[in-house]
Amino acid sequence: MSLALATLLYEWRRYMAAVMALALSGLLVLAMTGVFIGIGKGFTAAIERSSADVIVLPPGATALFSGPMGMPRRYIPLIYNHPEVVQVRPLAMSGGMFQNIRNIDPTMSAADRARQGAPRQRNVMVNVIDTAPGSVTIPVDYSDELVEALRQPFTVAVDESALPTLGVQLGDRAIYNGQTVTVVGVIRGYPNMMQPTIVTSRDTLRMMGQTSDSSPRVGPLMIAIEDPARAEIVAAQINAASRGAYRAWTRVELAEANAGAMFEEGILVIIIGGCVVLGAIIGVAITWQTLRGAIMANIKEFASLRALGVSMGSLRRIVLELSFWVGLVGVVAAIFLTWLVSLLASANAVIIALPISLLLIVGGGLVIIAMVSGLLSLGILKNSQPADLLR
Amino acid sequence: MTTATHGKHGDFAIEAKGLVKRFKTGRTHIEVLKGVDFDARHGDLTMVMGPSGSGKSTLIAALSGLLKPDAGRVDALDVDNLWKLSSGRIDKFRLDHCGFIFQGFNLFPALSALQQVTTVLKYQGLSGDNARRQATAALEEVGLGPRLHQRPSALSGGEKQRVAIARALAKNPQILFADEPTSALDGENGQVVIRLLRRAATEHGAAVICVTHDPRLEAWADRVIHIEDGRILDDQRRTPEANPMLASAH
Numbered sequence A: 001m002s003l004a005l006a007t008l009l010y011e012w013r014r015y016m017a018a019v020m021a022l023a024l025s026g027l028l029v030l031a032m033t034g035v036f037i038g039i040g041k042g043f044t045a046a047i048e049r050s051s052a053d054v055i056v057l058p059p060g061a062t063a064l065f066s067g068p069m070g071m072p073r074r075y076i077p078l079i080y081n082h083p084e085v086v087q088v089r090p091l092a093m094s095g096g097m098f099q100n101i102r103n104i105d106p107t108m109s110a111a112d113r114a115r116q117g118a119p120r121q122r123n124v125m126v127n128v129i130d131t132a133p134g135s136v137t138i139p140v141d142y143s144d145e146l147v148e149a150l151r152q153p154f155t156v157a158v159d160e161s162a163l164p165t166l167g168v169q170l171g172d173r174a175i176y177n178g179q180t181v182t183v184v185g186v187i188r189g190y191p192n193m194m195q196p197t198i199v200t201s202r203d204t205l206r207m208m209g210q211t212s213d214s215s216p217r218v219g220p221l222m223i224a225i226e227d228p229a230r231a232e233i234v235a236a237q238i239n240a241a242s243r244g245a246y247r248a249w250t251r252v253e254l255a256e257a258n259a260g261a262m263f264e265e266g267i268l269v270i271i272i273g274g275c276v277v278l279g280a281i282i283g284v285a286i287t288w289q290t291l292r293g294a295i296m297a298n299i300k301e302f303a304s305l306r307a308l309g310v311s312m313g314s315l316r317r318i319v320l321e322l323s324f325w326v327g328l329v330g331v332v333a334a335i336f337l338t339w340l341v342s343l344l345a346s347a348n349a350v351i352i353a354l355p356i357s358l359l360l361i362v363g364g365g366l367v368i369i370a371m372v373s374g375l376l377s378l379g380i381l382k383n384s385q386p387a388d389l390l391r
Numbered sequence B: 001m002t003t004a005t006h007g008k009h010g011d012f013a014i015e016a017k018g019l020v021k022r023f024k025t026g027r028t029h030i031e032v033l034k035g036v037d038f039d040a041r042h043g044d045l046t047m048v049m050g051p052s053g054s055g056k057s058t059l060i061a062a063l064s065g066l067l068k069p070d071a072g073r074v075d076a077l078d079v080d081n082l083w084k085l086s087s088g089r090i091d092k093f094r095l096d097h098c099g100f101i102f103q104g105f106n107l108f109p110a111l112s113a114l115q116q117v118t119t120v121l122k123y124q125g126l127s128g129d130n131a132r133r134q135a136t137a138a139l140e141e142v143g144l145g146p147r148l149h150q151r152p153s154a155l156s157g158g159e160k161q162r163v164a165i166a167r168a169l170a171k172n173p174q175i176l177f178a179d180e181p182t183s184a185l186d187g188e189n190g191q192v193v194i195r196l197l198r199r200a201a202t203e204h205g206a207a208v209i210c211v212t213h214d215p216r217l218e219a220w221a222d223r224v225i226h227i228e229d230g231r232i233l234d235d236q237r238r239t240p241e242a243n244p245m246l247a248s249a250h
């Protein structure tokens, strides 16, 4: 084992400060970026799990529900013109006020009643599906039972992460925009940090009188084709016929564009960039001072190596190797910490996405921070004067 | 350890002429070495004795290429005028030919006795296996065969100094500098250490230059040089009383 590694392992307490600083810098950047990616993923999930092979959006849009919204309804028959298209359904989204209903038990004590709290009112986003079997607006991960349940009038499904926020459970009744609905399904994997989301059928919405079916404009068009493997070709052909009025994407293509578009937002770059700069400064400052202290603690030993003829360059290499190992341990600690935080976050419906590429980039950055700190602390080696050992 | 010897017993290993070293203290200069001539031979245990502050350590530093003298020259082994070399070459000279033993032990807390020694040997270019073999031999020679894998915190002062000696001897140095090697040790451990230095001279033909103000060590020396106030007072050749071959336990 090398001197640097042995020293790090044996005197690990001395290096804890540096490792923690690196871990926290890493956590700062990873958690921040991860949250944003998580938010993005929430939107992308709807694309990735949709049954549509091809999705048509207004030109310039890369997300289902942002950017230029809506297209003329007359585009639907235009798209049916393509011989391979079997189904075109507009994706609808709605919103309203959701309120839970308290079961009033007359025998309940006042204290119990107080504990139950007041009814909660929340603004919710509503995803609309068509419950006809094989409908292109049903996400692939919805079970037949769920679709069956939603086919009943005045029913809704809620993502499990939104249950506590809305104060409802499976089977509860609640009030949506003044009308009573029943929670007949709980879905998983569609958390929304901004606003709780519920799912209902287009028919339920119509019965409530809240559909936009008569509107001349429609949202994104979800398209099923005969052979999903030909999605790319069909999308290209639809685009060729569109004359720029709309743009057809394959599902995969849109998911990628959607994730990428998020990071083109200036504010995100500023926030994450700020975290990176802050993390780097904190990391370098603390790691540098820790390494200086550690070198000074062993300066006599280094001096005795110098006396025995070990060159200054070799001592520098020892310090740089030490920095490298400190950096590596910092990366492991950062990933571990971030993982803990992401567990905590997901318990609170906040998704911190940690793709491997992000871990690699941040990990590499932490090692660079450690190495820079090592370079900065090389100067202290000048104190390893073997003549000082002769007294 | 291989019993390779260097030069011939009696050949000059190091010769210095007219060494002068001044230190600035405040506005005044103090002259610590006032034109010292010095030599040491292979196979000799040369003892440099003198009161504290007389310039002994400064002399060793100048002889070994650690502290540049203000005047004078040092010829060591086949190098003419050591101080003409670049600092990198002086480092290389020490790496190839010199061993050091200090009053403190200066061992890395994280390394086992064996690792302390192999670390230096690896810088000499030895492969891992060779370094381990040679380091084990050196540690066995100083009687630490059973303590190879102990860290300094598990070793006594005497054992630590023996690790430091093994670290210096494992390179098989032609010149071995020792600055007060026994002054941090009790009498018994001091005897062990001086016996090892004696053996390095007799068996390996190293020129051992040992600075001390401990009069008990005089008995082991081939030559005793007294220095006081930066000047050599006298230089006596003598026959060591104690027989290291019989005295050494191993």
Ligand SMILES: Nc1ncnc2c1ncn2[C@@H]1O[C@H](COP(=O)(O)OP(=O)(O)O)[C@@H](O)[C@H]1O
Pocket (backbone or CB within 6 Å): A390, A391, B023, B024, B025, B032, B050, B051, B052, B053, B054, B055, B056, B057, B058, B059
């Ligand atoms: N780096 C230095 N700066 C100033 N004075 C020094 C320095 N090193 C040694 N001295 C002085 O030189 C004198 C001789 O020191 P040293 O060679 O260490 O003596 P010894 O080893 O014989 O005890 C002492 O008076 C000491 O104070």
Ligand SMILES: [Mg+2]
Pocket (backbone or CB within 6 Å): A390, A391, B056, B057, B058, B179, B180
């Ligand atoms: Mg001294």
